[in-house]
Amino acid sequence: MLYIDPEECIDCDACEVERPVDAIFYEEDVPEAWKEFVLLNREMAATCPPIFDWKEPFARRDANS
Numbered sequence: 001m002l003y004i005d006p007e008e009c010i011d012c013d014a015c016e017v018e019r020p021v022d023a024i025f026y027e028e029d030v031p032e033a034w035k036e037f038v039l040l041n042r043e044m045a046a047t048c049p050p051i052f053d054w055k056e057p058f059a060r061r062d063a064n065s
């Protein structure tokens with residue numbers, strides 16, 4: 001699981017266009033059904049170590065699988 005630190009995010013939009021699925025939204029655009037995850041993301045981002053090194057991306061799942 002990856003969390004985005006809302007205090008560090010500069011809303012550059014780079015991750016939103018690269019997302020493999022609809023997993024990242026601007027906070028104001030989060031669908032109503034997923035709004036509870038906004039607070040969870042904030043809480044978990046504060047407890048997880050930041051990633052500073054480039055990593056191989058996970059393989060993308062087939063949209064039909």
Ligand code: SF4
Nearest residue numbers: 009010011012013015
């Ligand atoms: S890439 Fe995504 S998480 Fe990182 S600063 Fe830009 S919008 Fe925020």
